[in-house]
Amino acid sequence: MRLKRLLLAGAASALLMAEAAHSGLVQTAAAGAAPVITANTTIAFLDDIHGSQAMAWVRAQNLHTTSTLEKDPRYAGFYKTVLxxxxxxDRLAMPSLMGGAVWNFWQDAAHPHGIWREASQASYLKKTPDWTVRLDVDALAKQDGINWVFKGANCLAPADEHCLVALSNGGEDAETLREFNTKTGQFVPGGFVFSRSKQTAAWVDANTILLARDWDGKGTTLTPSGYPYVVKTMVRGAATGQEAELYRGEPSDMAVMPMVLTDGDGHQLALIQRNVNFFETRYAVVEGGKSLRWLALPAKSEIQGMLKGRLIVSVEEDWHPAGQAAIPAGSLLSVDPVAAERDMQVIFTPGASQSIDQVGVTKNTVVVSLFDNVRGRAMRFTAPQAGQPWQATPLALPDMTSIHIVDTDHASDTAFLSVEGYLEPSQLWLLERKGQPRKVKSAPARFKTDNLVTEQFWATSTDGTRIPYFIVHRRDIKLNGANPTLLTAYGGFQVSYTPLYAPEIGQLWLERGGVYVVANIRGGGEFGPAWHEAGRKSGRQKVYDDFASVGRDLISRKITSPRYLGIRGRSNGGLLSGVQMTQHPDLWNAVIIGVPLLDMEHFETMSAGASWAAEYGSMSVPAEADFLRSISPVQNLKADISYPEPFIFTATSDDRVGPVHARRFAARLEAMGKPFFYYEDIEGGHSGTVNAPEVAHERALEAVYLSHRLMDKE
Structure with missing residues (x-):
């Protein structure tokens, strides 16, 4: 899996499910001598993330936000409903296929940190599977006295007995890796343990691991983005400090990491993945455990897996291999790992309205989920006989939904797919060797949909480009411009924002008469690489114009008006909300800004910001610097402009974007004497809140804020 998928996982979700942590709400204790920021205050103290002055200011802001919004009589009901x-x-237990069994990570009221459990495939398909708990993270957190968040496991195929379990303290990206045996359900005594770091490991065999990490604890083997660029070979029982260095990238790289692929026929291939920047990658095959052979793949490509000893590769730019016909950007290929440029087959090239979303590899097939005019589709491609083309089979699944690949089994042709829509609860479909997929599990409805409908409209952006958006509303909606409307989008990193069943949106917004809108603006991947490329770097104003154009389209259709129109975004979408607030303050009456980038003049030196220069541009390039200055929300707040009162939320332990962006933005508003709500989860990472009670707490605060701004009479 490429680094960008790891970094962006969940970024566009409207609902962030709990990853793990303590039970109960984060305390909002009295702030004591919290600094009060005025026009003459130096706010550099906020950059000291865990500093006493900074945390006193944070606690004071949290106290103001919670004490104000929790007074609303609706808060308690909102909180209880979301929790x-x-x-x-009766939530769906999503499957992970390992070692011939089904594994699942599960959290509930009794297990806020979560349990990692196993069932046979036959048992899993029953209404109530017979689970065996293999790892109790709550018990581990109590035993270690650490707020462990389970971040998954990396296991040695095909048996999947030897695993490295990733544990994060409080949800940060940095992880501790500990060897775990899935058969015994125990951490291995004297086994591999790799201390806290941003790191990536790949199993070669039961006694050998390729590892990229911060090797000296001083950051000398980390890139400016905070990711490792040195890979070493770890051999069981070897003395500390005797690890053999396999590859050293350049300090200017974004990251370097190992990967090992195994297919259903027993072929294994060890690779080095060198991310030159966020979008450009080089791959090398490890030969004899020591030397590297670099693959002749285009810079913008992604290895998705291996089948029959051949690499399954998606290309994100037009490729012109020597002596071969040009291959369009967005295509999926089968490539020989020895003679990549000379031996390749096109599996699938999307049409003008399509783009590939996910790729899964089984023993004999490739499963693809894709979008067609932002509507979910799926196909299965069967490996051909010599000299024959790939055989494509469209999969019969519901329309107007998102279709995702949950997991595939390399040892068989089994795959699980999920299907959901704005009004359709999540379903799980099983795809086997023959025939069409069949629905095997469904989550129950969490809100009433009898009087709700989903439609897809198109707005015209400032340059004439048509921008699609989904809108969910009551069937009997009155087109009087007075419908409370929440508009959201992402618009970056080629991440697509597609239909999602979010119970809290249904319960706290749609059932109460609200309208919900998701805009598929440029910068995302809804229409392939070109849709993303149009909104990259200095072209990014198109992204912001697209979003504002959707807002104006909603107004022109008399669905809503600025008095009743609010927006929400998080991470890159939080930047989107911040830009919309500063560029179009009169277009919105509510602005939610979550775990955001907001200081675009300095983002490259903040947390992992250097890794995103390929997306946003760099202050070191004059033309790009001019553009970044023109859109940076922190620097473009003006004292003489009236802004909608925003709700800003972030997390202290976010080691990806970091809380300083949100702090600087809020502090600048405070210095100008402008109202805002600010909430910083003191223990959350970039995913924000890390346990169900705190997720419910933050969502209930948002719901009160939106109700007050968009639903209540002034």
């Missing part, structure tokens, strides 16, 4: 959905025992 009930997050902890519902």
């Amino acid at each position: 009930s959905g997050l902890q519902a025992p």
